[in-house]
Amino acid sequence: MIKKIAVLTSGGDSPGMNAVIRSIVRIAYNKKIKVIGILNGYLGLCKNDMIKLNQSSVSNILNRGGTILGTARYIEFNQRKNREIAINNMKKKGIHALIVIGGNGTYAGAYELFKMNFPCIGIPGTIDNDIYGTDYTIGYNTALETVVQAIDKIRDTSSSHQRISIIEIMGRNCGDLTLFSAIAGGCEFIVIPEIKYNEQKLIQNIRKNIKLGKKNAIIAITEKICNVKKLAEKIENKTQKETRATILGHIQRGGSPVSFDRILAFQMSLFAIELLLKKKFGQCIGIKNNKLIHYNLNFCTQFKHTRLKKKLIKLISNLY
Numbered sequence: 001m002i003k004k005i006a007v008l009t010s011g012g013d014s015p016g017m018n019a020v021i022r023s024i025v026r027i028a029y030n031k032k033i034k035v036i037g038i039l040n041g042y043l044g045l046c047k048n049d050m051i052k053l054n055q056s057s058v059s060n061i062l063n064r065g066g067t068i069l070g071t072a073r074y075i076e077f078n079q080r081k082n083r084e085i086a087i088n089n090m091k092k093k094g095i096h097a098l099i100v101i102g103g104n105g106t107y108a109g110a111y112e113l114f115k116m117n118f119p120c121i122g123i124p125g126t127i128d129n130d131i132y133g134t135d136y137t138i139g140y141n142t143a144l145e146t147v148v149q150a151i152d153k154i155r156d157t158s159s160s161h162q163r164i165s166i167i168e169i170m171g172r173n174c175g176d177l178t179l180f181s182a183i184a185g186g187c188e189f190i191v192i193p194e195i196k197y198n199e200q201k202l203i204q205n206i207r208k209n210i211k212l213g214k215k216n217a218i219i220a221i222t223e224k225i226c227n228v229k230k231l232a233e234k235i236e237n238k239t240q241k242e243t244r245a246t247i248l249g250h251i252q253r254g255g256s257p258v259s260f261d262r263i264l265a266f267q268m269s270l271f272a273i274e275l276l277l278k279k280k281f282g283q284c285i286g287i288k289n290n291k292l293i294h295y296n297l298n299f300c301t302q303f304k305h306t307r308l309k310k311k312l313i314k315l316i317s318n319l320y
Contacts, residue, residue, distance in 0.1 A: 002119075002276050004034040006050070006095045009067040010041035010074075010106040013253055014127045014139025016261035017067040020101050022058040023269035029055055031273065036095055041102075042109050043074040045086040050093060063256045065142075071102075077109050080116075087118050097276050101125040103137075104300055107284055111297040114282040121272045122284030122297055127253055130174035133295045134286030138268065141260045143170070143252045144181055150248055151185030155218060162215040163242040164206065166232050170252050171222045177252075182220035191221040199226070203238050210239060223247075267292060 007024050009017050025035045037057075039049040051057075061068055076082050090098065097119035100110045103126035110120040124131040127143035147169055158165040167187075169178040175192025182190045188209065191197060202219070209217060221228060228245040236243040257265070268285045271292045275283055283294040 002033060002096045004036065004094050005097045005099060005273075005276065006036040006038055006045075006090060006093075007053070007069070007099045007101070008038035008041050008045060009069050009071045009125065010100060010102040010109065011071060012103065012126060012128075013066050013071050014125045014137070015065045015142035015253070015255055015257035016138040016265050017069075017071075017101055017125050018058075018061040018064045019257055019262045019265035020123055020125065020138060020269050021053070021067070021069065022061050023266045024099060024273065025053045025058045026055060027270050027273050031277070033273070036093060037069050038098075040070040040072040041074060041106075042077040042082075042086065043072040044070070045089060046074070046077070046082050048089045050089075062262060065254045065256055067101075073105070078112070083109075083112055083116060087113065087116060090118070097121070097281070099123060099272055099276075101138075103128065103131060107131075107297050107300040110284075111282070111300075114297060119276065119279075119281035120297065121275055121281070122300075123268050123272055124284065124286065127177065128171050128174050129176040130172060131284075131286070132300045133284065133288070133293070135288055136260075136264065138261050138265050139253075139257070140177065142255060142258045143177060144184070145258055146252050146255055147177060147181035147248060148184045150246075150251070151181060151187065151218060151220070154246060155185070155216075158216045158218060158244075161242060163244060164217050164219070164232075164235055164239070166219045166221060166228045166235075166243065166245040168221055168223050168228045168245065168247040170248070172224070175222050178220050178222040185218070185220070187220040188214070188217040189219040191219065191225055193222055193225065197225050199231070199234070203235060206235060207239055210241065 035053040037051045037053045038044045101123045107122045114120045124137040127139045129140040171177045232243040232245040
């Protein structure tokens, strides 16, 4: 019988994590389940940093970005001795199950705990939208709006100065945030990890646009593909057009979650607790074609995220 659960946030923060925490606490309260909050992810789990959560402690956090529980990257959690400490700490507190909110690394940790016979459920919280088995992760749509707003503002000054602007967007190894913000922002060129980067072709197409009378352009590029500052220098040398690179950075992770992420947080939290009560452990929550689903935690470590369709990739491959 599940009478007490714990919740933690781990890895990179994302808008909507607080909405998940709030939903879990309020739903659990209605089902007479106590909730313990783990501070600073798996690190806090090993250090026994835990607090009681109730309806009062999660009030007024729905619209807040970040996570009130804090988060940390704790690589040492891959050591079995640390996971044993974590499990013992939870058992001493009378915790029967753990809900984790985060990305692939967070899921990997939860799966290791599950293999050690501790019940776990995963809820996807990352702006990268790179989790296998779900169309959307909590925080992605908020980050998308943030990036589009930034593109709109940069376009204003890019147009005024008739310059080329490069915008580096987060996403790690996933191009979702770059692709869809570029489409919504009307970017002239899109560079994502799913398509092999061809710098020469990109510069050729920029020069072609200039010859056709285009006076400014915006290039949206996913982080870690290249050094955008050096790329700006190369483009300026080859085109004789003033070129500037903007790295949006962690501004993409902050801000109040949009309505979609708040609603998704509630839906996934409710589904997660229902799975725990049905003793369906070792699962992670997803949404596919507007329907909530669940699948094994280990799938996230075995399969790559495949939301970007091949046909769409083929269509945009000629844009740069």
